Amino acid sequence: MAQVPAQTIHRDPQLFGWILLPITLVMILTGILRHYASVLLQTAPKRLDQKTMREQRSLLHGINVRGNFHVLSRPSFIARREALTAAYESGAYLKDPERRGQPPANPMSDPSSMEGMMGMMKNQMAMIIPNTLIMSWINAFFSGYVIMKLPFPLTIKFKSMLQAGVATRDMDPRWMSSISWYFLCIFGLQSVFNFILGDNNAASQMAQQMGQMGPQTGQMFGPGVDPDKQFLGEVENLAVIEHYSVLDGVEQRLLEGINV
Amino acid sequence: MAPSLLHPPSQLSPGEALQLSQQAPTVLQNSPSTISSSPLAALLPSSETPDLWIKYENLLLSCLRTGDERAAHQCLERLVARFGNDNERVMALKGLVQEADAQNNGELEKILKEYDQILGDNNTNIPITKRRIALLRSMDRLPEAASSLVQLLGFSPTDAEAWSELADIYLVQGMYQQAIYAMEEVLVLAPNAWNVHARLGEMQYMAATAPGVASGTYEKSMAEAIKRFSRSIELCDDYLRGYYGLKLVTKKLLKDAGKPAKESEGEFSLPDSKTVERLNELATAKLSEIIRRSTAQERGWRGYDKLEVAAARELLVEEASAAAAIER
Numbered sequence: 001m002a003q004v005p006a007q008t009i010h011r012d013p014q015l016f017g018w019i020l021l022p023i024t025l026v027m028i029l030t031g032i033l034r035h036y037a038s039v040l041l042q043t044a045p046k047r048l049d050q051k052t053m054r055e056q057r058s059l060l061h062g063i064n065v066r067g068n069f070h071v072l073s074r075p076s077f078i079a080r081r082e083a084l085t086a087a088y089e090s091g092a093y094l095k096d097p098e099r100r101g102q103p104p105a106n107p108m109s110d111p112s113s114m115e116g117m118m119g120m121m122k123n124q125m126a127m128i129i130p131n132t133l134i135m136s137w138i139n140a141f142f143s144g145y146v147i148m149k150l151p152f153p154l155t156i157k158f159k160s161m162l163q164a165g166v167a168t169r170d171m172d173p174r175w176m177s178s179i180s181w182y183f184l185c186i187f188g189l190q191s192v193f194n195f196i197l198g199d200n201n202a203a204s205q206m207a208q209q210m211g212q213m214g215p216q217t218g219q220m221f222g223p224g225v226d227p228d229k230q231f232l233g234e235v236e237n238l239a240v241i242e243h244y245s246v247l248d249g250v251e252q253r254l255l256e257g258i259n260v
Numbered sequence: 261m262a263p264s265l266l267h268p269p270s271q272l273s274p275g276e277a278l279q280l281s282q283q284a285p286t287v288l289q290n291s292p293s294t295i296s297s298s299p300l301a302a303l304l305p306s307s308e309t310p311d312l313w314i315k316y317e318n319l320l321l322s323c324l325r326t327g328d329e330r331a332a333h334q335c336l337e338r339l340v341a342r343f344g345n346d347n348e349r350v351m352a353l354k355g356l357v358q359e360a361d362a363q364n365n366g367e368l369e370k371i372l373k374e375y376d377q378i379l380g381d382n383n384t385n386i387p388i389t390k391r392r393i394a395l396l397r398s399m400d401r402l403p404e405a406a407s408s409l410v411q412l413l414g415f416s417p418t419d420a421e422a423w424s425e426l427a428d429i430y431l432v433q434g435m436y437q438q439a440i441y442a443m444e445e446v447l448v449l450a451p452n453a454w455n456v457h458a459r460l461g462e463m464q465y466m467a468a469t470a471p472g473v474a475s476g477t478y479e480k481s482m483a484e485a486i487k488r489f490s491r492s493i494e495l496c497d498d499y500l501r502g503y504y505g506l507k508l509v510t511k512k513l514l515k516d517a518g519k520p521a522k523e524s525e526g527e528f529s530l531p532d533s534k535t536v537e538r539l540n541e542l543a544t545a546k547l548s549e550i551i552r553r554s555t556a557q558e559r560g561w562r563g564y565d566k567l568e569v570a571a572a573r574e575l576l577v578e579e580a581s582a583a584a585a586i587e588r
């Protein structure tokens with residue numbers, strides 16, 4: 001079998017200085033810009049009014065009592081349970097008791113949830129706009145030729161990844177086109193941003209995408225959740241507790257456990 | 261343990277607080293007086309860390325405590341320059357400095373009015389609410405402080421600090437049952453805090469030994485006091501306050517032994533006298549071990565508060581001399 005001769009393509013040495021470096025630099029700078037743009041666009045977390053705070057923290061209080069009932073003696077636990085159950089069932093802690101029993105408001109019409117969506121929109125915009133711009137810039141100026149050769153061999157499958165925009169079937173996959181370099185930069189600059197901007201930067205889109213896919217935290221008090229239902233659920237949780245106390249027989253445990 | 265500026269200075273002895281506040285000139289000199297928030301500065305290796313601001317805050321508190329008001333004002337200025345006048349925490353610190361500067365009651369009243377005004381604009385400003393309560397308390401208006409605390413806890417019932425403050429206010433007013441209730445709320449929020457268990461035991465003991473207590477309540481409180489102290493020791497080995505309380509309660513129980521322990525449904529009943537005796541012995545032995553080892557400055561036994569050790573020693577000596585008197 002004949003050896004496939006190594007492909008040589010004569011490239012202008014200035015390709016490095018005029019294409020590779022500018023693309024990388026622009027990517028880094030847009031990342032930094034995006035970070036500061038999202039810092040500027042961030043709205044301060046909305047201040048809770050007293051009623052909302054009471055609603056949320058009363059529920060948390062109930063959850064705490066349910067979780068840590070064992071530190072209480074039986075009479076004081078039962079007193080708490082009765083008080084909490086009565087308050088929860090009568091809706092005393094609700095933000096607006098008149099709206100009890102009605103279906104939750106449409107999240108689109110609720111101004112507070114609209115704000116959250118606006119925040120998400122802003123983030124998305126800060127991601128999409130620069131990406132579109134840069135990609136069209138690269139497409140307009142640098143598309144259609146290879147800019148570098150990777151110093152290691154690759155299989156044929158990498159062709160579509162590394163040679164986007166260069167439709168040459170027989171070219172070694174080690175050759176790389178400018179648009180592919182751009183994609184590599186998108187995914188590979190994370191550690192550079194970490195180095196420059198600190199760990200919690202908003203520059204990398206990977207982190208944002210992960211955040212969107214990850215489990216939705218903070219949904220406990222989110223829009224569209226009916227607090228009345230949560231309270232009634234908590235009443236049931238409290239009702240099924242069979243009380244025991246950690247203080248039961250603690251002296252015996254102590255006498256057995258500690259030897260002087 | 262040497263006092264550090266990174267821990268809140270509320271637990272420090274006066275000497276340690278002084279030591280901290282004497283570091284003020286060095287700290288203030290070594291850190292830049294303004295931190296620029298421009299993006300360019302953020303590109304450079306950052307000189308701003310959260311630690312710095314914690315340091316300023318703790319330094320401020322120590323300086324106020326030791327009367328170094330000039331340094332305190334400097335710390336406050338830097339905090340204000342960084343976080344602005346609207347930050348809730350900075351507002352509270354500012355109020356604190358004003359309170360320290362106030363010369364007479366009239367000025368304090370004025371500060372109180374300012375707090376009321378701030379709270380009128382934003383009634384969920386918890387740091388200022390707490391400052392207002394602390395100010396009311398230091399002006400000896402305990403009922404008002406208690407009712408403000410109850411109101412705060414009405415909309416924020418998961419605030420352990422507020423609950424324990426409420427317990428303390430009730431306790432100094434002699435309202436033991438209310439104090440115990442508030443302390444139990446702290447435990448609900450922090451179920452493994454051994455110091456809170458021991459404190460609750462102390463409260464039960466105080467409630468039991470207060471004049472004019474019904475005998476049923478007495479037994480119940482004493483039983484729970486024993487249990488609370490035991491639990492605190494169970495959570496934290498060699499806990500001096502726990503053993504001290506256990507010793508105190510069992511001593512008292514042994515002294516008025518002979519009263520039959522009533523069994524009551526659902527509530528804690530006193531353990532039998534043999535258990536009480538064994539607990540008493542255990543507490544005595546442990547206390548003397550703690551005293552011996554901490555006086556000898558053995559490794560791992562140095563953290564005890566000197567005054568607490570002295571009190572424990574006094575308790576043991578007192579009992580020994582009483583026993584000697586009986587033998588004679």
